[in-house]
Amino acid sequence: MVRDAWVALAVAAASTVSLWDLWRTPATGAFVKTTTFPMALAALMLVLALVLLGATLRDRARRARPAPGGSGATVRVMLLVAFTALYIGALPWLGYLVSSAVYFGAASLAFGNRDALSIVIAMIVVPLALMLFFEKYMIVLLPSAGLFG
């Protein structure tokens, strides 16, 4: 119940911000303007979010269920998101190979892998195999290490 209320509030806030932005955007085009369709959708989202919020608050019988695995699980999810954000941010600086290898190791630990040998082997093999496949066979360049020139 609590989660639904938060989701509804988030959607309502995003819809309001979008409506405000669209309101200030110059409307051009014939009959149906540039902003008409997205404005209609944002308004519809706002209405649906408010309906969900109302239904959630009215339905007091339902109670929030704890996530499987407890708070440790939530920490792991947040850790994985943080690791991934750091990985993406590090790509242009450390390059594909180094950042992917480090990320792979960190993500493996987050997934509960404690076998050091399998982690080290996979840290080398997975990024290297992907890099060879994309760069040598698909002729697509992956991020190079800006930090090392």
Add this chain to the structure above:
Amino acid sequence: MIDLVLGAFAEVLSAQTLGLIAIGLVVGIVIGAIPGLNVPLAVAIALPITFKLSPIGGLAMLVGIYKGGTYGGSISAVLINVPGTPAAAATALDGAPLTRQGKAGKALRMSLYASIIAEILSDIALILFAVPIAFVALKVGPPETFSIGLFALALIGVLSEGNMLKGLMAGVLGLFLSTFGVDPLTGDFRLTFGVYELSGGWSFIALVIGVFAVAEALIQVERRGVKPISTGKVRLSEPQHRLDREDWRRALPAIARSAPIGVLIGAIPGLGAAVSAYLNYGLTRNLSKHPERFGQGAIEGVAAAEAGNNAVTASTFVPLLTLGVPGDVITAIMLGAFIVHGLVPGPALFEKESAFVAAFFVMMIVTTLLHLVIGRIGLPLFVQTTRVSNKLLFPAIMVLSVTGVFVATNSFFDIFAMLGFGVLGYVMVKSGFPVAPLLIGFILGPLIEVGLRQSMIMSRGGLDIFFTRPISAVFLALAALTVLTVAWRERRAARRSRASDGDSG
């Protein structure tokens, strides 16, 4: 006539052409299975190679990549819930649950066989009915596109049964996300919030990989310690991996319905495999007596999505061959291969190059048959993925997802967007929001908006244009019928629920 057909068979069944088809199929299946790498990219890379080959040999390889790639997306969708192509996202909805139930072989088999049956029907339709199909496709203008889009959108309701409000919210959010960036008609910017990278809108590949692959990884990291689905070597001969009579009884009607619909969708420029897959999936669920099975591992869901997906592979050539108009990106690239070899698609092609046209038709069917052989050989290999430990598999999926989005978009912003969509997908799953309506809304958004606005310009602001054109009117009626059916089912389910609450109270 007989000489023409015999000559065509002799050319296509040569070792060189068969080898090129096989190479194309293998490359296509591998490319299709890797998120981020798409069929147009593979066809574009292979195009220069075909310039040195015979016209049929070169086109055979490209068609092999196309057919293999369209099917390949379903392999990763079924095995690891990561659709290799956007169209395969519909396959993941029931394919991935089947894998979690230890029935990966069943899902992969159905995915392959439904694809092949639909491809054969599509090939036959191309050969026998190319001209009438092109005639129908030509009748589809902006009002019809809008009505078809609206009908497909109405199917969102079907996919949201049991939780209509959340399904509607997800669908509207998908539609809304598709409106970011440049207005397709006026070229004006909207909803960019001053962010340059948003001027092109949200990347569809980032959305698909985010809500499926990243969200799945976040769910799995929560359940740390979950063992791999299979521990020993997986054998396709085991009963849970085989298709039984009951599976075929459920799947055959879905394939029989989805394939012709997919053929028509493929012939209409601008619609494509993803629309066909979702439309057929939704339709099959709507017509099912047990819609509650969908999303839980319904074999007919896999069959409908895959048949719809692959039925477009031959019919996309209808406008190209008959009118010289490429209907999508892939046929537009292939047009280059035609022209380099001095072949100009259009009505004259059938008169002046009848030997080539005959060989092309034979090549399409031979490619489908070889697709069956290569796909079947690959199944025992693909299914071994279920043995890989989640502790190694999901970190690899995350690296592959980041790599795939970078390869597809060459943008770090889009990779961050993928992570954001992953969190969104995770929150949606945890809060009971269906993910499919979000993707359908995103696919259909541009179709519906452009169709609506162009129609309004055509009719100078009058809404009657949607009701006076027969095809448009039919699809609007079908959309209304779908909404009414869903509303009736919801009401019936609510009554039953109230009655059972009363009994237990």
